[in-house]
Amino acid sequence: MEKHSVNLLIKKENDSDLVVRLKTVLPIIAVVSLSLFVVSFLVSLLYINNNNLEFKSLKSQSESLEKQISDKKSVEGIYTLTVQRIQTIDQLNSGSKNFAKLLFEILKLQSNGINFTQTSIDKKNAVNIAVVASSSATLDDFITKLIAVDASKVFSDIKSSGIVRDKTGGYLLSISAKPSNNLLQ
Amino acid sequence: MKEKLNYLSLIRQYEIIIASSLVLLLVVFLVFNMLLPNLKQANQIYVQGQALRHKVDALKQKNNLLSSLDYQYYKDIFLKSNQVLPEGKDYVSLIGTFDLLEKKSAVTILRTDFQLGVVSTSSASLVRAVNTSAFVIPINVEIAGTKEAIQKFLEIVGSYKGRLMVFDDMSVTTKPGDILDAVFSGRSFFYPLPTTLESVDSPLAKLDKNQDEIIKKINDLTLSSEAVIEIDQSAVGKKNLFE
Numbered sequence: 001m002e003k004h005s006v007n008l009l010i011k012k013e014n015d016s017d018l019v020v021r022l023k024t025v026l027p028i029i030a031v032v033s034l035s036l037f038v039v040s041f042l043v044s045l046l047y048i049n050n051n052n053l054e055f056k057s058l059k060s061q062s063e064s065l066e067k068q069i070s071d072k073k074s075v076e077g078i079y080t081l082t083v084q085r086i087q088t089i090d091q092l093n094s095g096s097k098n099f100a101k102l103l104f105e106i107l108k109l110q111s112n113g114i115n116f117t118q119t120s121i122d123k124k125n126a127v128n129i130a131v132v133a134s135s136s137a138t139l140d141d142f143i144t145k146l147i148a149v150d151a152s153k154v155f156s157d158i159k160s161s162g163i164v165r166d167k168t169g170g171y172l173l174s175i176s177a178k179p180s181n182n183l184l185q
Numbered sequence: 186m187k188e189k190l191n192y193l194s195l196i197r198q199y200e201i202i203i204a205s206s207l208v209l210l211l212v213v214f215l216v217f218n219m220l221l222p223n224l225k226q227a228n229q230i231y232v233q234g235q236a237l238r239h240k241v242d243a244l245k246q247k248n249n250l251l252s253s254l255d256y257q258y259y260k261d262i263f264l265k266s267n268q269v270l271p272e273g274k275d276y277v278s279l280i281g282t283f284d285l286l287e288k289k290s291a292v293t294i295l296r297t298d299f300q301l302g303v304v305s306t307s308s309a310s311l312v313r314a315v316n317t318s319a320f321v322i323p324i325n326v327e328i329a330g331t332k333e334a335i336q337k338f339l340e341i342v343g344s345y346k347g348r349l350m351v352f353d354d355m356s357v358t359t360k361p362g363d364i365l366d367a368v369f370s371g372r373s374f375f376y377p378l379p380t381t382l383e384s385v386d387s388p389l390a391k392l393d394k395n396q397d398e399i400i401k402k403i404n405d406l407t408l409s410s411e412a413v414i415e416i417d418q419s420a421v422g423k424k425n426l427f428e
Binding site for chain 1: 202211215219223231234240260263266269270314316317335343345352355358369374378386390391392395400
């Protein structure tokens with residue numbers, strides 16, 4: 001009689017390389033990511049909690065300061081209105097021209113025998129002067145003075161026109177010039 | 186029966202991989218549903234906290250500055266500055282300024298011409314000065330005096346001792362006896378005050394060097410009260426010419 005044998009143990013199949021690698025790496029990744037999550041979550045909770053407390057403290061500080069400021073409304077009002085008015089005065093005056101300085105410089109050009117009958121400064125800051133010179137000598141001196149003034153840049157673009165000799169031997173002429181910006185400030 | 190056994194053996198064979206994957210999936214789920222909303226909230230709290238911190242700093246600064254301000258000093262400056270730049274057209278103070286200029290500079294005012302324009306100070310057709318909320322009153326003035334007197338006149342005009350005036354052009358004619366006849370045209374102004382204050386956390390405006398100088402000059406002003414008294418004592422009629 002032939003004897004039969006039965007193998008009850010299941011034959012273990014060998015894992016592939018990939019499975020072996022996954023079996024080693026995946027648990028590590030799982031544990032690390034779970035730990036990271038737990039830590040980050042706890043940190044975020046702590047952060048929110050702490051910041052909430054700080055936020056509440058800042059909020060109450062802000063409310064208290066707002067109340068203190070409201071109590072000083074009269075000071076704030078008078079200060080703000082004063083400052084606004086002063087700033088407006090400053091703005092309005094910033095474009096003003098110093099005619100005192102300019103007129104002084106223009107009239108300095110007069111001398112014996114040289115008279116300015118009419119001096120005008122227009123909106124574009126052009127200076128126009130009607131000059132009467134008593135003689136050709138004084139006129140010559142005056143022209144020399146103008147050249148010096150032009151060289152010193154007090155006035156620039158100096159032009160003379162309409163030189164007319166009158167009956168008394170005097171000369172009438174018109175001068176136009178541009179004052180330096182320093183003169184107008 | 187055999188199939189079940191196969192599944193069990195498969196599960197047993199890959200139990201580590203399955204368990205790890207389940208943990209990873211759980212972590213992903215938790216990250217999206219718990220950690221990310223938490224981080225979002227933390228970020229919001231941080232941003233709001235920063236804004237609130239800035240606001241508190243600004244409020245502290247404002248409160249400190251307000252505590253250091255002398256109410257009476259600014260009230261005086263405010264009243265004095267009203268003589269330089271009044272709230273309304275106030276032609277009386279304009280006339281008073283010319284009277285004072287005449288007195289202080291020794292010029293003779295031959296003619297003053299204020300272009301009244303629209304009489305109402307609240308009219309929309311009033312002309313505003315460039316870049317400001319102030320309104321313009323065109324003025325024209327003719328004066329006579331010596332060279333020195335006219336220079337003094339111009340110096341006083343620019344020194345905040347009366348109504349603010351800005352001259353745009355000038356014409357000077359020489360008269361016999363070294364007397365000059367000068368005509369100036371320019372602008373004076375008035376500035377209706379704003380009626381509302383800014384929000385409580387808006388910073389207080391600060392003055393620059395130039396504006397500090399203006400405050401000092403205006404604070405030195407004794408002209409205003411004198412002028413008011415002079416105007417009140419002289420028979421100038423109504424304060425508002427158009428009432």
